Amino acid sequence: MAASKKIFVLGGDGFCGWPTSLHLSSLGHEVTIIDNFSRRRIDAELGVRSLTPIVSMEQRIDAWQDVSGSVLKFHYLDVAEDYAQLVHLLETERPDTIVHFAEQRAAPYSMRGAAEKRYTVGNNVGGTHNVLNALVESDLDCHLVHLGTMGVYGYGGAGFEIPEGYLEVDVTDREGKRHEWEILYPTRPGSVYHMTKSIDQLMFQFYAQNDALRITDLHQGIVWGTQTAETRRHPDLVNRFDYDGEYGTVLNRFLVQAATGHPLTVHGTGGQTRAFINIQDTVRCIALAVDHPPRRGERVKILNQIAETLRVRDLAALVSEVTGARVEYRPNPRKEAAENDLEVSNATFRALGLDPITLHEGLLQETLEISTRFADRVDPDHIPARTAWSREERARLDEPDGKVVPFTRGAPRTDAA
Ligand code: USQ
Numbered sequence: 001m002a003a004s005k006k007i008f009v010l011g012g013d014g015f016c017g018w019p020t021s022l023h024l025s026s027l028g029h030e031v032t033i034i035d036n037f038s039r040r041r042i043d044a045e046l047g048v049r050s051l052t053p054i055v056s057m058e059q060r061i062d063a064w065q066d067v068s069g070s071v072l073k074f075h076y077l078d079v080a081e082d083y084a085q086l087v088h089l090l091e092t093e094r095p096d097t098i099v100h101f102a103e104q105r106a107a108p109y110s111m112r113g114a115a116e117k118r119y120t121v122g123n124n125v126g127g128t129h130n131v132l133n134a135l136v137e138s139d140l141d142c143h144l145v146h147l148g149t150m151g152v153y154g155y156g157g158a159g160f161e162i163p164e165g166y167l168e169v170d171v172t173d174r175e176g177k178r179h180e181w182e183i184l185y186p187t188r189p190g191s192v193y194h195m196t197k198s199i200d201q202l203m204f205q206f207y208a209q210n211d212a213l214r215i216t217d218l219h220q221g222i223v224w225g226t227q228t229a230e231t232r233r234h235p236d237l238v239n240r241f242d243y244d245g246e247y248g249t250v251l252n253r254f255l256v257q258a259a260t261g262h263p264l265t266v267h268g269t270g271g272q273t274r275a276f277i278n279i280q281d282t283v284r285c286i287a288l289a290v291d292h293p294p295r296r297g298e299r300v301k302i303l304n305q306i307a308e309t310l311r312v313r314d315l316a317a318l319v320s321e322v323t324g325a326r327v328e329y330r331p332n333p334r335k336e337a338a339e340n341d342l343e344v345s346n347a348t349f350r351a352l353g354l355d356p357i358t359l360h361e362g363l364l365q366e367t368l369e370i371s372t373r374f375a376d377r378v379d380p381d382h383i384p385a386r387t388a389w390s391r392e393e394r395a396r397l398d399e400p401d402g403k404v405v406p407f408t409r410g411a412p413r414t415d416a417a
Pocket of ligand 1: 105106107108148149150151152220221222223247248249250251253265266267268270272274275312332334336385
């Protein structure tokens with residue numbers, strides 16, 4: 001095993017942060033969780049709760065100590081607001097690595113209205129900049145591992161496999177001389193949330209170049225599943241599970257919908273191709289990234305954290321096949337391409353030994369079983385996605401017939417998106 005490190009996990013109470021904290025601790029690292037419980041607060045604001053019952057941070061930490069003998073430290077802190085405390089913690093604790101999940105991560109929530117857009121930009125951009133600035137101010141040679149998103153690339157249409165963060169371009173000047181460049185892959189965010197991750201990329205580029213900060217940015221796809229080897233060890237360690245229209249991600253939503261007799265809510269034609277990864281691989285990838293930092297002075301290391309690409313309608317068909325759930329094509333509340341292809345390289349993680357879990361029936365069963373076990377905690381009012389990206393989508397959502405396209409096997413009609 002690689003040497004034990006002192007690691008801060010910012011946002012360690014969230015869907016990816018909690019299982020990552022446990023996984024890093026199980027590998028022998030000394031983990032400190034920093035969180036302001038914003039996910040729990042937004043649950044209360046939206047009037048929803050995690051499908052799985054999650055206990056307090058204190059109980060979570062006690063349960064982990066009971067089953068593993070390892071101690072997780074915790075600090076309540078808002079990295080976007082409590083800058084002085086963040087610098088103080090860095091100066092006194094001097095971590096080797098910071099894993100940064102402390103951002104508002106739901107695209108639909110970021111598009112709800114002015115308040116949520118402003119919160120998402122202020123929290124995500126301000127928080128990330130505070131972390132970078134605090135690293136410089138505390139003069140710490142600490143590796144920053146940030147959870148970014150596949151969404152910074154836009155979704156496909158490139159006609160080639162999307163590389164890991166950088167694009168080689170060939171520019172011909174006025175004299176006809178050709179110049180070869182390597183640039184950050186042009187960003188094409190599709191929501192305010194995704195836009196903040198695009199801005200993060202520029203901040204990383206600047207601080208790596210100006211202050212030689214060592215930074216890894218992980219462009220992750222859509223996560224599915226909920227449990228990991230560590231969260232399974234005690235009921236109080238269970239991971240949170242979002243199924244609602246704001247925070248629930250597509251496959252987990254479909255599984256809860258199937259378990260509660262709700263039709264599977266495919267947006268538009270379901271021709272959207274997206275990248276996916278199981279939560280168990282999320283935690284493995286983070287551990288691999290922690291063990292393979294860039295050198296000081298090196299450019300930002302960008303890795304695509306994905307297992308495979310799939311179309312939304314194919315996911316629905318698979319869940320329907322396994323559960324018998326009905327698939328319903330609904331007007332798409334988002335402004336996104338109705339159909340797209342997407343090819344993505346995940347060469348670095350594969351070279352580091354990741355053999356990712358891909359979607360198959362067996363694995364759906366565990367998530368389905370959890371969905372069924374806690375089905376009575378589901379509030380059906382929170383299942384539909386109601387946040388429209390713009391006035392145009394709002395008007396379509398409000399049409400009385402909803403323009404639902406009936407489910408047909410094979411290629412569905414494409415005139416309904
Ligand atoms: N979709 C449906 N029906 C639903 C819910 C979603 O058809 O009931 C569709 C959406 O229209 C979209 C696709 O499924 O085309 C994915 O939606 P999602 O909610 O699963 O994922 P997204 O909003 O893109 O965001 C999630 C995470 C975010 C992460 C991102 C990775 O919330 O934190 O960065 O996945 S990626 O999508 O690769 O950018």
